[in-house]
Amino acid sequence: MGAWDFGPFDNDHAGDWSARLHHAEPGDREALLRGALTEAADTTGYLDNDEATAAVAAAAVVASTLPGGTPVTSAYGPTFLTEGGTLDIGEGTPELAVRALERVLGPDSEWVELWADGGGDTAQHPAFVSVHELLAVLRR
Template identity: 50%
Template sequence: MVGTWDSGPFDNDSAADWCGGLNDADPAERLGIIRQTLAEVADHVGFLDDRLGVRAVAAAAVIVSQRPGAEALTSAYAPDFLVEGEALVVPEDVAALAVRALDRVVGDDSEWRELWEETGDAADALAVVGDLRTALAAAP
């Protein structure tokens, strides 16, 4: 896939750009950006564009990083404010929204899924999303 260098949640141009935008946003607006990104995917009707999918995966990874006991983000492409140790308070309803968005990303009518299947590396990418989903669905 063009602009993708690995199967991690931040390892593509669209996710890295989204993370940069989240990082540059006013801290008071960050949760709203995450919520909007996830809702756009969770509620999407019809064929889901890959760019929307990868941004939702990145948003879900950001939420997972803020769960109790989660590993700190270390990716050079994750939002800098989180890599540097800032916290983001994420209400539980946003985690549930992220689960719905991830389910949509890996669904049948998703360009994200189609593109990963074409590469032959779908198992790795699906495992990354599955791990995120498991972490989000677990009690905080």
């Protein structure tokens, strides 16, 4: 994983996914967002890191649209959001994002394996803390 920090957009695949979201036609963005979340949420076998990181980035976008959510300010996030743009998310999308993040944090997740590889308490690891913060906003 080409990761340079612990935030939702701070790895190669999430940055690429964010660029696709940014460059998508505005009317196609909701489908792209829901697609990333659904792919992770509905995976029953091993969850590949690329799907997991796209889901984390998509969940961060969803959380940014909710009351109490942290606005997307990362230079690697979808630029239309950092420039004051908006995104309409469909009904049920926050719940889908919760399911996706629960799957990312669940068993048979390469994302968990890669971040937990160094040992130590994952509850205190910044990548895990970041995802749990997103879950807190999405569950409100």
